[in-house]
Amino acid sequence: MPVHNTSRPKFRPIINLLLLLSFFSSISSASTLSTVIDRGDLNCGVYPDDPGRSAISVKGHWRGFYVDFCKAVAAAVLKNPNYINYVEVKAKTRFTSLEDKVVDVVMYSSTWTLGRENKYHIRFPAIYLFDGQGFVVRKSSNIKSLADLNGKNICVTENTTTQKNIEEYITTQNFNSTIIFVNGDQFFRSNVCDAYTADRMNLLINLANRTDRQEDYSVLPMTFSREPIGPTVRDDDPQWEKIIRSVVQATILAEEKGITSSNVDLIRKTSKNIEINNLLGNSGSIGVQLGLDPDWAYRVIKAVGNYEEIFNRYFGPGTPVDTKRGLNALWSDGGILFAPPFK
Structure with missing residues (x-):
């Protein structure tokens, strides 16, 4: 009589339970987008009194390189770049504010290190400044x-x-x-x-x-x-991580394709380039894949411009900083900045 292994089925309920728990865990953790939409505002962590990067102007408005990326996320997710609660964070609280869910994203001069990701349970979705x-x-x-x-x-x-x-x-x-x-x-x-x-x-x-x-x-x-600088998010929400990454990359691709806040409407109507049309919502399903609508990147560019516009607005010629792009120039201009294909 053949001997049957009767032990394997005993593990199936355990395995199924683990898969089920993993499934529901991923659903419950991937809630930042819905939380932000339900709240109606983006809680964006920024460093106070940092002119050029994040500071309150004499007119009482937040301005700066990092502030524009807060606005870009709000434009993509909430369809309005002004729907933001700016939460002041400092070196000691920039990561714990994410852990404590005080903020949804931190736009700060934080260097991407593997140790920080593991210690604070955070992710660096993208790099918006290559520094040293x-x-x-x-x-x-x-x-x-x-x-x-x-x-x-x-x-x-x-x-x-x-x-x-x-x-x-x-x-x-x-x-x-x-x-x-x-x-x-x-x-x-x-x-x-x-x-x-x-x-x-x-x-x-x-x-x-x-x-x-x-x-x-x-x-x-x-x-x-070498100091790769980027925004930070919690590590429990891959969808939100992709959204933040895609917002940064949309500004970079827009520069490469010659799309600015001034000409985006014209290009959207006339372009036959597949990447441009995917970026601006004329074709493709990138918005749907992110959980957003097709016009998310169009709103980003309309609100804050492409990467060059953002950089030059706060760091470029005519500003108090007045510095060159260096590594932060596009890959086609001698720098190392590029976005993945929007295809």
Whole structure:
């Protein structure tokens, strides 16, 4: 008589139960979009008093590079770029505010690291700035290179990748340097530090807004690290993660295709390009796949423009920062910025 294995069926109910729990867990966690729509506002985390990136203007309106990406998400999801609650977050609360569900997304100068994703249960859906750590010094200090930092007081903002980078460098180089935790504003208002280290964009913004004597300072020419900067969301909602990623990528693709806030209506009516039509909702099903309507990206571009428009509005020629695109130029213009095919 053949022997039948009667043990396998006993595991089927357990396996089915696990699959069922996983299914319902994914449904319950993928609720950010519906929560935002039901609420009628996007809770967007931004750093306060950071001119060029996120700050309240003299007219009482939030403005800045990161603010425009808050507006872009609101335009895509809520069909109005002004339906936003701006929630002020800082270095210590930018990730915990997501964990505590105080915010739906954080638009901040946060460096994407695998450790942060795992520790705080967050995701970096996209990169909207490619940056690197640098140093600003007083010209009178005669600091010209990293070697000249030996024995100096170096200021850095606490709870940042910048802090960890400089601490590791000092240790490996056996420098007799002292780390002091202050922000850029404090560096320019006191003489406690010989150098201040932060992302290079951070340094340029501080130089433009925190001192009236820019000629007394210089940013050292070397870049100390790679800092991919992006928005953050919780890691329990892949649909919301895709929406945030797609919003950023839509602005990048719009620049590549020559679509601006001024000409988007004309291009939408006349273009025969498949990617443009997929982007602007004339064809394809990207909007449906994201859980949005076909016009989501059209509204984004109409509200804030393409990536070049956003960058130049706050960092480009004629602004206090007045910096070049560098790595943040399109791949076709010598940078590394590109969006995946919208197909």
